[in-house]
Amino acid sequence: MNYTQLITDAQEHQKGKVCTICKEHKPLSEFYKNTSTSSGLDYRCKSCVKEYNDNLCPFKRWFITKKARSKEFTIEPEDIPGVKIREVITESFLKWGKGCNNNGSSFVRKYTTWEVTEYPKVCPEWGIELDWYIKGAAQYNSPSLDRIDPTKGYIPGNVRIVCNSYNMAKGNCPTDKWDVLEKEIGRNILFGDKK
Numbered sequence: 482m483n484y485t486q487l488i489t490d491a492q493e494h495q496k497g498k499v500c501t502i503c504k505e506h507k508p509l510s511e512f513y514k515n516t517s518t519s520s521g522l523d524y525r526c527k528s529c530v531k532e533y534n535d536n537l538c539p540f541k542r543w544f545i546t547k548k549a550r551s552k553e554f555t556i557e558p559e560d561i562p563g564v565k566i567r568e569v570i571t572e573s574f575l576k577w578g579k580g581c582n583n584n585g586s587s588f589v590r591k592y593t594t595w596e597v598t599e600y601p602k603v604c605p606e607w608g609i610e611l612d613w614y615i616k617g618a619a620q621y622n623s624p625s626l627d628r629i630d631p632t633k634g635y636i637p638g639n640v641r642i643v644c645n646s647y648n649m650a651k652g653n654c655p656t657d658k659w660d661v662l663e664k665e666i667g668r669n670i671l672f673g674d675k676k
Contacts, residue, residue, distance in 0.1 A: 500526035502533075539613030540564070540600040543624060553634050558595065560637040561626070565599040604644035611644060621646040630656055 497508045501524045512522040548554050558564050572591050611624045625648035633639045
């Protein structure tokens with residue numbers, strides 16, 4: 482056995498790690514940082530993370546991003562009218578210890594997540610088709626979470642999904658004043674400003 486080659490191979494192996502999804506050994510630069518793991522790197526390689534994100538339901542991607550950006554965002558997806566979800570239980574088998582023989586320990590970890598079965602595709606107020614696939618800056622037809630009563634927070638019963646243009650126009654206008662203002666805006670759009 483060539484020990485020099487074995488040592489060289491071991492040193493090269495240490496400069497990378499195996500992705501738990503694609504099972505390929507890749508250089509450390511192919512893994513995002515993740516401070517919650519012992520290695521300080523994500524367990525998935527960058528290409529597997531990209532593939533996962535590309536295949537993620539657009540509503541779920543939007544919701545996760547929205548929730549991560551706001552501390553006052555405490556609602557769950559099922560609190561939003563028009564959104565239906567189902568729970569998904571996933572199992573993962575973990576093994577550690579003395580290699581692949583039966584001397585190590587193992588367990589099955591179960592965790593619950595959710596997936597969307599239905600979500601709004603059209604703004605309920607203005608009838609504009611919502612574009613869930615927009616990346617980057619929000620557009621007029623981007624989905625937006627509206628607080629029905631702006632004096633209350635993002636709480637169950639006070640939220641709905643509308644188009645960004647509606648939510649921007651409404652701003653923090655109280656509900657009773659917005660109804661009058663919205664009709665005036667509509668008249669101006671249809672008939673022009675005739676003052």
